[in-house]
Amino acid sequence: MLTRIAYSSQATRDLALADLQGLLAEARERNGAAGIGGALVYVDGVFLQILEGESAALSALMDKIARDTRHREVTVFERSAIDKRAFAAWHMAYLTPGAEQVSAWAGLDAGVTIEALLADMRSNPQLLPRVLISIVEALADD
């Protein structure tokens, strides 16, 4: 079943750009082979990741991701069946927006911190799809 998972996590230390690029290169190659797409957003030490693919492949990947020591507090916001991929074109898109950009995507006031935004997402499940759609639009503009 085609499924989407969205989660947030906290980087365990300040990841160097080279580390992130390594992680991403590895993820792209594996995701391509597993038919998984999505986007990885890194902002102020917080990861937001959206993954789309077959349910079993996603479960296997999430098990690995949850055990990865490069981050902690892996919190799944959404796991749902989808009819169609939003991220069909991206094995793993990567963005490092500022917190202000993320607030704008979420339709919130500038100046909102990423922590406040995550708290909002936890209490308002509608927020994440909104951010997700804005990310797809931002990517499509590139």
Ligand SMILES: Cc1cc2nc3c(=O)[nH]c(=O)nc-3n(C[C@H](O)[C@H](O)[C@H](O)COP(=O)(O)O)c2cc1C
């Ligand atoms: C924030 C974050 C996102 C990740 N995203 C992916 C991903 O999309 N695809 C992937 O294969 N690995 C991803 N990884 C890496 C996995 O956690 C894991 O290191 C990788 O799948 C290799 O696992 P293995 O050596 O046990 O096979 C991610 C790691 C982190 C910290």
